Amino acid sequence: MQARSADLKVQGLEKRFGEVAALDGVSLDIMSGELLTILGPSGSGKTTLLKVVAGFEKADAGTVRIDGIDITALPPARRDIGMVFQNYALFPHLTVRANVAFPLEMRNVARAEIETRVTEALQLVELGGYDKRLPKQLSGGQQQRVALARAIVFNPRLLLLDEPFGALDRKLRETMQLEVRRLQRRLGLTTIFITHDQEEALVLSDRIAVMNQGRIQQVATTTEIYERPANRFVADFVGESNIFHGTVTEPGVISLEGGRRLLARHSGKTGQRMGVLMRPERFGRGTNVFAGEVKEAVYLGVSFKLRIACDDGLELIVRQPARGELPAAGTRVNVSIDPEDIHVF
Amino acid sequence: MFSRMSGRLLGIAPAVPALIVLFVFFLYPVVRMLGYSIEGGTFEWYAKALGEGLYLQVFLNTFEIAFWVTAICLVLGYPLGFLLATTTPGWATLGFIFVLLPLWTSVLVRTYAWMVLLGRNGVFNRAMLEAGLISDPIPMLNNFSGVLIGMVHVLLPYMVLPIYGAVRRVDPSLVSAAEGLGASNARIFRRVYLPLTLPGIFAGAVIVFVLSLGFYITPALLGGGRVIMVAVMIEQQVHQTLNWPFAAALSASLLVVTLAIYALAQRFTRSSEAA
Amino acid sequence: MSTKNLRRRQAMGLAGAAVVTGASSAFAQEPPKPAQIVVNHSGGSMGTAMRKAFFTTYEKKYGIKVVETSPADFGKLRAMVDSGNVEWDMTEIGGQDAIRAVDMKLVEKIDDKIVDRSKYPEKVRTPYVFASSVYTTIIGYRTDVFKNGSQPKSWADWWDVKKFPGARSMRNHPTDNLEFALLADGVPMDKIYPIDFDRAFKKLDQIKPHVTVWWSTGQQPAQLLLDKEVVLATGWNGRFYDLIKKGGPIAIEWNQGALKQGSFVIPRGAKNAYWGQKMLAEMSVPQQQAIYASELGYPGLNLESLNYVDEKVKPFLPTQYIDQQFWIDDAWYAANGTKALELWNAWLLKKA
Numbered sequence: 021m022q023a024r025s026a027d028l029k030v031q032g033l034e035k036r037f038g039e040v041a042a043l044d045g046v047s048l049d050i051m052s053g054e055l056l057t058i059l060g061p062s063g064s065g066k067t068t069l070l071k072v073v074a075g076f077e078k079a080d081a082g083t084v085r086i087d088g089i090d091i092t093a094l095p096p097a098r099r100d101i102g103m104v105f106q107n108y109a110l111f112p113h114l115t116v117r118a119n120v121a122f123p124l125e126m127r128n129v130a131r132a133e134i135e136t137r138v139t140e141a142l143q144l145v146e147l148g149g150y151d152k153r154l155p156k157q158l159s160g161g162q163q164q165r166v167a168l169a170r171a172i173v174f175n176p177r178l179l180l181l182d183e184p185f186g187a188l189d190r191k192l193r194e195t196m197q198l199e200v201r202r203l204q205r206r207l208g209l210t211t212i213f214i215t216h217d218q219e220e221a222l223v224l225s226d227r228i229a230v231m232n233q234g235r236i237q238q239v240a241t242t243t244e245i246y247e248r249p250a251n252r253f254v255a256d257f258v259g260e261s262n263i264f265h266g267t268v269t270e271p272g273v274i275s276l277e278g279g280r281r282l283l284a285r286h287s288g289k290t291g292q293r294m295g296v297l298m299r300p301e302r303f304g305r306g307t308n309v310f311a312g313e314v315k316e317a318v319y320l321g322v323s324f325k326l327r328i329a330c331d332d333g334l335e336l337i338v339r340q341p342a343r344g345e346l347p348a349a350g351t352r353v354n355v356s357i358d359p360e361d362i363h364v365f
Numbered sequence: 366m367f368s369r370m371s372g373r374l375l376g377i378a379p380a381v382p383a384l385i386v387l388f389v390f391f392l393y394p395v396v397r398m399l400g401y402s403i404e405g406g407t408f409e410w411y412a413k414a415l416g417e418g419l420y421l422q423v424f425l426n427t428f429e430i431a432f433w434v435t436a437i438c439l440v441l442g443y444p445l446g447f448l449l450a451t452t453t454p455g456w457a458t459l460g461f462i463f464v465l466l467p468l469w470t471s472v473l474v475r476t477y478a479w480m481v482l483l484g485r486n487g488v489f490n491r492a493m494l495e496a497g498l499i500s501d502p503i504p505m506l507n508n509f510s511g512v513l514i515g516m517v518h519v520l521l522p523y524m525v526l527p528i529y530g531a532v533r534r535v536d537p538s539l540v541s542a543a544e545g546l547g548a549s550n551a552r553i554f555r556r557v558y559l560p561l562t563l564p565g566i567f568a569g570a571v572i573v574f575v576l577s578l579g580f581y582i583t584p585a586l587l588g589g590g591r592v593i594m595v596a597v598m599i600e601q602q603v604h605q606t607l608n609w610p611f612a613a614a615l616s617a618s619l620l621v622v623t624l625a626i627y628a629l630a631q632r633f634t635r636s637s638e639a640a
Numbered sequence: 641m642s643t644k645n646l647r648r649r650q651a652m653g654l655a656g657a658a659v660v661t662g663a664s665s666a667f668a669q670e671p672p673k674p675a676q677i678v679v680n681h682s683g684g685s686m687g688t689a690m691r692k693a694f695f696t697t698y699e700k701k702y703g704i705k706v707v708e709t710s711p712a713d714f715g716k717l718r719a720m721v722d723s724g725n726v727e728w729d730m731t732e733i734g735g736q737d738a739i740r741a742v743d744m745k746l747v748e749k750i751d752d753k754i755v756d757r758s759k760y761p762e763k764v765r766t767p768y769v770f771a772s773s774v775y776t777t778i779i780g781y782r783t784d785v786f787k788n789g790s791q792p793k794s795w796a797d798w799w800d801v802k803k804f805p806g807a808r809s810m811r812n813h814p815t816d817n818l819e820f821a822l823l824a825d826g827v828p829m830d831k832i833y834p835i836d837f838d839r840a841f842k843k844l845d846q847i848k849p850h851v852t853v854w855w856s857t858g859q860q861p862a863q864l865l866l867d868k869e870v871v872l873a874t875g876w877n878g879r880f881y882d883l884i885k886k887g888g889p890i891a892i893e894w895n896q897g898a899l900k901q902g903s904f905v906i907p908r909g910a911k912n913a914y915w916g917q918k919m920l921a922e923m924s925v926p927q928q929q930a931i932y933a934s935e936l937g938y939p940g941l942n943l944e945s946l947n948y949v950d951e952k953v954k955p956f957l958p959t960q961y962i963d964q965q966f967w968i969d970d971a972w973y974a975a976n977g978t979k980a981l982e983l984w985n986a987w988l989l990k991k992a
Contacts, residue, residue, distance in 0.1 A: 076541050096544045109542035113560045122556070126547035170546065419986040426989075485807075486868045506869070507853045590812035590854025593989060601985075604715040606978040607740070 025210040026087040026177040027052045028073070033082035035068055035234075042068040043079065044234035053208040055201070056239075057221040060231035061257070066214050069231070070180055073212065075099050086177055097126075102171030103180040107187070108163045110155040116142070116166050117151035123174040141173040144203065161192045168200065172207065179204070179211040185220065197223050218258045222246065230254045246299075248363055255297045255365065262298040262336050267291060274364065280332045283307050286364040297363040300325070300339040306358030310336060314351045328353060395620070402613035410614035420598065420615070424622075427594045430509075430584070431577035434516045438524040438573045439566065441517070446528030446565075447558070464525050467518055476586045479515050480506060483587075507589025515587040520576055524569035531565025532558065571630045575623050595619050670914070676705035677912045679919065680731035683710030684859070685882065685936065693932035698922045704915060714741070717907055721746045726909045729916040732772075736815075736973035738903045742768045743974070747905040754917040755924055759942045764901060770920045771901045773929075773938040776958040776965055777816045778897035780861060780880040783889045785871045792872065793895050795824035799843070801850050806871035808847070809864050812854035814984040815973060816874065816898045817844060819966070823896055829966040835976070841987050854988065865890050881937030881956045894961040900968045902938060933957055 035043040071077035075096035145165035238250035249255035266276040312330035490502040581596040602612035764771040821843035861875030929940025930948030
């Protein structure tokens with residue numbers, strides 16, 4: 021199975037459903053062979069974006085280009101895009117083999133070639149020997165694999181995955197995530213993956229595009245999204261976070277609302293309002309020390325998660341390696357964080 | 366053991382009134398009818414019903430008409446049911462009113478309405494004569510075609526409704542999937558809609574066929590008396606000649622054939638679902 | 641009679657005596673008055689005419705409501721009597737069915753002390769069947785097609801499709817048609833019965849291609865003529881009379897019509913048989929029969945009733961043309977009807 025992947029460029033996409041703007045000027049570049057995740061809460065417009073790319077939905081404005089060729093006006097059948105649907109959308113009346121053969125038959129591929137390519141695709145998703153089963157005779161994970169095989173068997177230029185793991189249990193989901201990643205890398209297939217699960221996004225992606233209210237909030241690598249979110253929404257949506265607002269009082273110092281002075285690296289001018297993000301797991305050693313009382317403590321296996329009411333009025337979520345006794349509520353503690361570990365936006 | 370038994374009995378308790386109704390109004394009359402048909406321990410009435418050319422011919426006529434009515438209903442009903450299932454709710458409601466309207470009108474009224482439309486000097490023929498499309502009236506009434514038109518009109522909703530239901534049950538994402546995988550509209554229909562709506566087609570066809578077998582008023586009035594169906598024969602035996610054993614034998618024969626067709630269709634539907 | 645009924649009768653008698661003094665002796669004979677009686681007939685315009693001619697006066701006279709049901713149904717009559725659950729107190733019945741109903745003991749005897757048929761022709765004063773009226777199957781034709789008396793005037797004419805071209809309609813039934821065929825073939829009116837099936841059907845073969853509609857309901861022939869679906873139709877005189885009254889371009893040729901009598905019977909075991917007899921009595925009153933005849937064109941058999949019919953109506957009554965017509969032989973049909981029907985169906989199915 022040879023890769024035929026291409027790059028995708030969407031520009032200025034707009035789509036309104038009545039009063040609601042599902043896409044409000046969306047532009048995005050996806051490189052050949054890249055796996056880009058579109059992450060956002062439900063209603064953020066990510067599914068609409070996918071539908072516009074696939075051709076199931078017509079945008080009010082904007083263009084979609086694959087390898088520089090404008091495909092905005094092409095019907096879905098002529099876009100050569102493989103897609104895995106949320107509910108897999110396997111044809112219930114067709115066997116596994118017939119399902120996977122479907123896109124090849126639609127392309128009038130010769131019978132013999134269909135046979136070999138279907139066999140190959142089924143082996144690729146480790147479903148050899150399931151040819152004659154009907155979808156309803158398969159487990160959720162197996163159905164998922166069939167859907168995947170069907171989406172890649174015809175060497176599409178682009179693979180779209182619409183929240184494909186939502187219906188699977190946690191363990192199976194993790195296995196499938198890794199498998200999709202493996203397959204995608206092996207085929208070098210340009211892939212767009214849609215999810216509302218930020219953890220899944222972090223595991224799978226080369227890059228993540230965070231969407232909210234029809235706009236792309238940030239496009240960046242996974243680490244960058246996590247460490248250096250562009251705005252409060254991204255900071256809040258991806259991972260656990262302590263977010264505060266304050267004003268720059270002098271270089272290296274930000275005064276939070278409520279008066280607390282925080283040492284942090286920033287590029288703001290004096291008097292500028294800025295956001296401050298402190299990831300819970302970054303507390304340890306540092307020059308910013310907070311004294312306070314444990315309000316709630318949860319044991320999470322690898323770590324303790326503490327909610328601390330600080331004496332200066334702040335409330336912090338802090339994670340610490342799980343060592344020794346879980347602190348009881350009411351215990352006095354001191355936690356600190358290094359200025360380098362504070363992200364200012 | 367005892368508790369399981371009583372539990373099961375309790376389980377069917379809510380169905381008891383329905384069972385009683387079924388027994389009194391359905392099972393008992395059928396058994397009674399079968400009893401009549403072999404009154405005096407003789408099968409002579411069956412021999413007459415199935416052995417005499419006249420009655421055999423009437424049975425064949427009946428099946429022929431039922432077949433054509435079913436075929437025409439399918440050809441008209443599938444696109445209609447499909448359209449209703451896939452159009453906007455507003456149009457669907459309007460369409461449904463038109464489809465169901467015939468069901469709310471008496472058969473006699475509908476039949477007379479067709480007489481007005483289809484007659485030699487009826488609306489259709491006059492319009493076509495005036496438009497110069499034809500030089501002589503086309504005989505549409507008092508023959509086979511009149512019966513077909515009248516029966517199709519009455520039975521079309523029974524075909525449209527199950528097909529509509531079947532189309533509605535097709536997951537829209539399957540259609541998107543097929544489209545995305547490269548299928549043209551024609552192929553989406555043939556490879557996705559058609560196989561998935563097959564049970565609806567069978568249900569509609571069986572209902573229409575079976576109902577056709579029992580038609581009485583429409584063939585009598587629109588067929589000019591030339592189109593004779595089994596129901597007419599049965600009616601004559603019940604009301605005119607008062608030969609109830611023979612009427613029962615005719616009815617029982619019709620019933621058996623009907624059930625056989627139903628069983629066959631069921632089997633076919635099941636095997637097509639498994640394919 | 642059960643004691644319960646007896647007691648009710650006594651109570652009623654007492655109550656009646658208290659109100660209508662001097663009539664107590666009559667009341668002693670009479671069963672109690674029910675709230676209503678059920679009369680079953682063929683329905684349609686006939687019901688309207690019966691209500692106008694008989695039911696209204698009956699209700700006024702006795703204070704008993706007349707409930708109407710339809711249609712006349714021999715099978716139902718038999719089922720009712722057999723099961724002992726007789727809903728009808730009186731019912732219309734077809735001529736040959738009446739004879740069979742008497743044979744099968746499905747009907748009560750007419751009480752001549754209640755129903756006065758002294759002015760009836762001897763022939764129709766049978767013990768179980770009340771002859772209510774006379775009707776005839778004759779030729780109806782469009783006056784704009786057959787002008788100035790150019791219509792077919794016999795069944796031989798009816799069969800002559802060269803001289804009298806045009807689509808025809810005949811009844812989908814052996815009765816009438818077998819007779820017409822024989823008449824067309826030259827059999828004299830008094831030699832029709834017993835019917836020679838072979839001869840009749842052979843003659844019918846000739847007319848078959850020219851019959852567009854074999855009608856099955858009485859309304860059809862008049863409608864077919866009106867819609868110009870056919871230009872000639874056999875039919876019951878009353879149906880044509882109705883359209884002629886309304887100004888339809890239709891006329892009747894009475895010659896060689898097939899006469900039949902309308903009949904009523906009281907089912908055996910009828911709940912209010914006595915009051916059914918009383919209704920028959922009402923239906924034998926000449927003045928009332930005259931009203932009925934004017935409405936429908938079906939004269940009653942009380943010979944005096946014609947005295948009360950308007951001169952303008954008389955030309956539309958079959959009794960005016962009795963000499964040119966013949967009576968359908970119900971007795972022959974009672975014996976041969978089933979056979980005739982079977983042959984008829986087979987003949988109809990036969991490809992022409």
